[in-house]
Amino acid sequence: MLTRNFFIxxxxxxxxxxGIFTISLGIAFSTCSGLGTTPLASLPYSLSxxxxxxxxxxxMLLNLVCFLGQVxxxxxxxPKLWILQLPAAFVFGWMxxxxxSILSWLHPGSYAAQLGCLAAGIFLVALGxxxxxxxxxxxxxxxxxxxxxxxxxxxxxxxTKVTLDITLVSLSVLVSLFMLHxxxxxxxxxxxxxxxxxTLSRILAPQISRWVPKVREKVAVEISKGHSxxxxxx
Numbered sequence: 001m002l003t004r005n006f007f008i009x010x011x012x013x014x015x016x017x018x019g020i021f022t023i024s025l026g027i028a029f030s031t032c033s034g035l036g037t038t039p040l041a042s043l044p045y046s047l048s049x050x051x052x053x054x055x056x057x058x059x060m061l062l063n064l065v066c067f068l069g070q071v072x073x074x075x076x077x078x079p080k081l082w083i084l085q086l087p088a089a090f091v092f093g094w095m096x097x098x099x100x101s102i103l104s105w106l107h108p109g110s111y112a113a114q115l116g117c118l119a120a121g122i123f124l125v126a127l128g129x130x131x132x133x134x135x136x137x138x139x140x141x142x143x144x145x146x147x148x149x150x151x152x153x154x155x156x157x158x159x160t161k162v163t164l165d166i167t168l169v170s171l172s173v174l175v176s177l178f179m180l181h182x183x184x185x186x187x188x189x190x191x192x193x194x195x196x197x198x199t200l201s202r203i204l205a206p207q208i209s210r211w212v213p214k215v216r217e218k219v220a221v222e223i224s225k226g227h228s229x230x231x232x233x234x
Contacts, residue, residue, distance in 0.1 A: 008213050012135045015212065019132030020092050020140060021099075026124030028099035031055075032106045033117035036187030038125055039165035039194050040142060041096070042172035046186075050179035055100060060093025066145035073145075073152040085141045092140060118189045125193065126200035133201070134208040158198075165194055 031037040037045050044058035051058075067085050071078050108114045132139065139147070146164055150157050169186055176184040 011213070012137050015131055015135035016088075016137045017091070019128045019130075019135060020088070021095050022128030022131060023125050024092065024095035024099040024128075025103075026121045026126075026128055027096060028103045028121070029106075029117055029124060030121030030189055030193060031100065031185070032103050033108060033114045033121060033189055034187075035114050035118050035189030036193075037185050037190065038121070038197070039169050039190060042185050042190060043168045043175065044096075046172040046176040046179075046184055049184055050175065054097050056093040056095070056097030059096045060089050063089035063092065063141035066141040069145045070141065070148040073148045077151070078148075081138060082144055084138045085144055088138060089141055118192065121189075122193050122196050123200065126197045127204055129197065129201045130204035130208050133205050134212050136212070161198075162194075169194075 027038055027041045031041065031045060036042075041055065041059065044055050044062055047053070047058045048055040063085070067089065070082065070085075106117065108117050138144075142164070143161075146157060146161050149155055149160050169190060172186055173183055176182065176186070
């Protein structure tokens with residue numbers, strides 16, 4: 001059973017990596033559409049236009065800031081496993097730049113093509129999020145920060161996530177107006193992503209979770225006084 005559980009755990013972390021790569025690919029499609037990137041990527045994208053650092057580098061820094069926020073909020077209650085968010089932040093930053101580079105050739109020439117590109121991006125982000133959630137391992141630090149606020153302040157997860165998205169988009173608008181004197185990266189596509197990603201992921205996640213194997217644990221079940229038997233539970 002230990003060997004089986006080991007391979008299941010490895011598979012789950014592989015799913016997590018697949019999930020965040022799919023998210024990064026969706027972000028790249030949304031950005032290439034020219035109709036606005038996702039709320040998560042809006043601030044890193046705007047900052048990358050005003051500084052020499054790449055969008056992936058700012059995505060990594062955003063996740064690191066959110067990681068520090070979790071530590072400050074939860075203090076001694078910070079789960080030890082969440083330390084894995086640190087390497088995940090670096091990996092996701094690299095994935096963001098890699099996805100942008102492999103789609104650098106994509107320049108949709110019409111509004112219909114832009115909408116198609118945006119639709120692909122929204123679907124991929126929702127799919128990636130669903131895979132990440134179904135893996136049931138760790139989460140990106142941005143989502144971990146939302147969960148930390150929920151734990152520390154007893155807030156609703158959905159409302160807190162929406163508040164964070166609005167904050168990131170608002171900061172993106174302010175940054176682009178200050179540095180570029182025009183709004184960049186925030187358009188109708190940003191609003192559509194905010195509205196549709198959560199809805200799609202709620203549809204996709206249960207379907208994906210059905211196919212993810214669960215780790216089995218042995219528990220002692222008392223069957224008579226002084227005797228016990230072990231059974232497997234999922």
